[in-house]
Amino acid sequence: MFADEVSEVFGAESLWRKSKAAQSESKSCQTAKLSTAEAAVQAVHRRDISIQVEPDRQDTEQLASLHGSSDCHPGLVEFLQRVEKSVIAELNKSSRSHAFDGFDVNWCDRTQTVSCLHTLQYPEALERHLHVTGLSWNATGSVIACSYGRMDDGDWSTEKSFLCTWNLDRRGLNTKHPDIVLDVSSSVMCLAFHPSQPSLFAGGTYSGEVLVWDTSQTDDPLISRTGFSDESHTEPVCQVGWIKNSVRSNQFHILSASSDGKILIWQLDGNDRLKLHNGFALVAHQIPRNIKLNKAWFAFH
Numbered sequence: 001m002f003a004d005e006v007s008e009v010f011g012a013e014s015l016w017r018k019s020k021a022a023q024s025e026s027k028s029c030q031t032a033k034l035s036t037a038e039a040a041v042q043a044v045h046r047r048d049i050s051i052q053v054e055p056d057r058q059d060t061e062q063l064a065s066l067h068g069s070s071d072c073h074p075g076l077v078e079f080l081q082r083v084e085k086s087v088i089a090e091l092n093k094s095s096r097s098h099a100f101d102g103f104d105v106n107w108c109d110r111t112q113t114v115s116c117l118h119t120l121q122y123p124e125a126l127e128r129h130l131h132v133t134g135l136s137w138n139a140t141g142s143v144i145a146c147s148y149g150r151m152d153d154g155d156w157s158t159e160k161s162f163l164c165t166w167n168l169d170r171r172g173l174n175t176k177h178p179d180i181v182l183d184v185s186s187s188v189m190c191l192a193f194h195p196s197q198p199s200l201f202a203g204g205t206y207s208g209e210v211l212v213w214d215t216s217q218t219d220d221p222l223i224s225r226t227g228f229s230d231e232s233h234t235e236p237v238c239q240v241g242w243i244k245n246s247v248r249s250n251q252f253h254i255l256s257a258s259s260d261g262k263i264l265i266w267q268l269d270g271n272d273r274l275k276l277h278n279g280f281a282l283v284a285h286q287i288p289r290n291i292k293l294n295k296a297w298f299a300f301h
């Protein structure tokens with residue numbers, strides 16, 4: 001009934017493709033030609049205007065008073081011009097300092113009360129009823145030195161005295177135990193630290209001698225002294241101080257004043273004896289008769 005048969009291949013051409021190809025066409029368009037131009041402009045008129053605020057009347061009066069004061073004080077302007085560089089140098093130096101880092105200034109609440117932070121004492125000096133004859137802070141502001149002597153009618157010539165120092169920045173500060181105690185054979189009447197060397201200080205004694213100590217030398221802090229001679233003081237030294245060398249500004253001399261009427265300037269040259277550099281004397285007949293002087297307490301200011 002049925003049998004396999006292979007027939008020929010028949011193909012049919014697509015009429016849709018022919019219709020699309022007949023309908024397709026290409027078109028193009030072009031916009032109108034664009035025109036460009038360059039132009040520059042310049043303002044015809046120009047005007048500069050400045051303004052000036054009116055000065056405050058109070059400021060004007062203060063400036064006028066300052067300008068007027070130069071006539072009354074002709075040396076004021078010259079002085080200010082002369083010290084201007086030094087003042088600016090010190091201000092620049094202070095601006096680079098770290099001394100007040102972390103310090104908070106309270107500009108609002110100002111109290112008039114003063115509190116006692118430490119009570120420093122040397123028990124042996126208290127037992128002998130010695131008095132504090134001098135105080136001085138070193139260059140760092142952390143060490144204070146105290147000299148003990150006698151302010152009453154005791155025998156000063158044979159009275160042993162002490163020099164004590166406390167470092168207030170030291171941890172575990174013991175106010176009744178000085179960091180350094182120096183024994184002095186005569187009462188120390190005054191003392192002064194070196195302006196820039198924290199371990200160096202000078203003192204004047206009742207016997208008329210000027211001594212210099214260096215606390216950095218633990219074996220023997222006493223490094224120089226005047227001794228006794230015709231040039232030195234013959235009565236108690238009332239005041240000592242450090243003054244700059246007029247030739248070398250980085251060096252200092254020691255000035256001492258005594259009730260013998262002498263003001264002496266000593267040179268510290270590294271030897272064990274201070275060398276007399278200069279001196280002045282107050283002659284008794286040059287003092288006005290209406291001034292009464294107590295020889296024991298004569299001091300220079």
